[in-house]
Amino acid sequence: MFSCIARPAVHLSRSFSTSVQSNARVAVLGASGGIGQPLSLLLKNSPLVSQLSLFDIAHTPGVAADLSHIETRAHVTGHLGPDQLGECLKGCEVVVIPAGVPRKPGMTRDDLFTTNATIVANLADACARHCPEAMICVIANPVNSTIPITSEVLKKHGVYNPNRVFGVTTLDIVRANTFVGELKGLDPARVNVPVIGGHAGKTIIPLISQCAPKVDFPQDQLAALTSRIQEAGTEVVKAKAGAGSATLSMAYAGARFVFSLLDAMNGKEGVVECSFVRSEETECAYFSTPLLLGKNGIEKNLGLGKLSPFEEKLVAEAMSELKGSIKKGEDFVKNMK
Numbered sequence: 513m514f515s516c517i518a519r520p521a522v523h524l525s526r527s528f529s530t531s532v533q534s535n536a537r538v539a540v541l542g543a544s545g546g547i548g549q550p551l552s553l554l555l556k557n558s559p560l561v562s563q564l565s566l567f568d569i570a571h572t573p574g575v576a577a578d579l580s581h582i583e584t585r586a587h588v589t590g591h592l593g594p595d596q597l598g599e600c601l602k603g604c605e606v607v608v609i610p611a612g613v614p615r616k617p618g619m620t621r622d623d624l625f626t627t628n629a630t631i632v633a634n635l636a637d638a639c640a641r642h643c644p645e646a647m648i649c650v651i652a653n654p655v656n657s658t659i660p661i662t663s664e665v666l667k668k669h670g671v672y673n674p675n676r677v678f679g680v681t682t683l684d685i686v687r688a689n690t691f692v693g694e695l696k697g698l699d700p701a702r703v704n705v706p707v708i709g710g711h712a713g714k715t716i717i718p719l720i721s722q723c724a725p726k727v728d729f730p731q732d733q734l735a736a737l738t739s740r741i742q743e744a745g746t747e748v749v750k751a752k753a754g755a756g757s758a759t760l761s762m763a764y765a766g767a768r769f770v771f772s773l774l775d776a777m778n779g780k781e782g783v784v785e786c787s788f789v790r791s792e793e794t795e796c797a798y799f800s801t802p803l804l805l806g807k808n809g810i811e812k813n814l815g816l817g818k819l820s821p822f823e824e825k826l827v828a829e830a831m832s833e834l835k836g837s838i839k840k841g842e843d844f845v846k847n848m849k
């Protein structure tokens with residue numbers, strides 16, 4: 513009688529690969545938070561993941577028990593507090609870090625530095641000790657500083673591989689695709705706007721001139737669209753009115769990035785995502801550009817491509833803020849006891 517209960521085919525389109533099976537061991541650090549919970553749900557739902565290790569300083573036993581009842585094969589474990597961090601990370605191939613405080617109205621991402629720098633540095637330190645070869649995907653803000661922090665901590669341990677450390681900026685791409693799709697009446701799942709630079713205000717640089725399919729906007733509309741993409745996080749922070757920043761769209765974006773990475777690690781060819789990484793493409797030591805991903809992380813940095821004069825100006829205007837945020841992160845680790 514119950515022989516054909518239809519399981520909904522979870523079809524999240526784009527690069528949410530659901531058909532291929534693999535055995536990735538993925539850890540989420542900050543798994544009980546606003547991003548961590550829905551991100552863990554999406555990861556649990558993926559046939560690419562066989563082990564999902566959840567760490568937080570609160571509530572992980574409950575989150576893990578809850579997720580473990582879902583009828584997918586990923587084995588879920590919950591780890592609570594610093595004493596259980598090593599056990600969480602052991603054997604993990606991909607570590608995603610959404611741990612840290614989010615913005616409240618009126619705050620910039622840089623206002624989070626004091627709290628989140630220490631959190632990310634400690635988590636990176638644990639990665640260096642327990643899974644030094646893992647791909648590390650940092651969501652915690654300010655990404656423009658937390659990636660230099662992660663890199664410097666890994667360097668201190670002598671295990672830094674710049675091809676394996678990623679600042680997750682995918683939400684900027686997701687937003688750009690959505691807004692362009694809305695304005696042009698296109699299915700956003702078929703729009704692809706590269707977003708380069710960093711992940712804060714004017715360092716977020718959407719390359720509308722490189723959008724696929726090609727789209728054109730009058731200059732005033734282009735300027736307004738660019739500002740909306742740059743300030744889209746603040747749009748959510750204001751709408752949530754003190755209850756945090758983007759969580760659901762960020763979970764989607766984080767999962768999209770992790771699935772792309774896992775696909776590439778499994779040998780899929782032609783996987784490209786933008787991410788804030790160590791870079792030699794500009795005078796900034798870290799910069800986001802489209803990256804060809806492969807079995808060992810970044811296979812090739814695809815660079816900035818041809819920019820319009822408007823985009824060139826945006827890049828020039830972002831440089832000093834970006835360099836300052838990078839230096840702040842590097843100095844933080846240098847001065848750590």
Ligand SMILES: NC(=O)c1ccc[n+]([C@@H]2O[C@H](COP(=O)([O-])OP(=O)(O)OC[C@H]3O[C@@H](n4cnc5c(N)ncnc54)[C@H](O)[C@@H]3O)[C@@H](O)[C@H]2O)c1
Pocket residue numbers: 541542543544545546547548567568569570610611612613614615624628631634635650651652653654655680681682683684711756757758759762
């Ligand atoms: N990269 C992006 O595009 C993007 C987008 C949105 C938010 N964010 C950032 O992501 C971070 C998390 O946001 P959120 O909304 O999920 O916040 P949240 O407060 O809802 O969740 C954060 C979680 O981190 C946990 N945590 C705190 N210290 C920890 C530690 N030392 N080890 C492990 N876990 C710890 C907390 O217990 C909490 O469960 C923030 O820094 C936010 O600014 C980034």
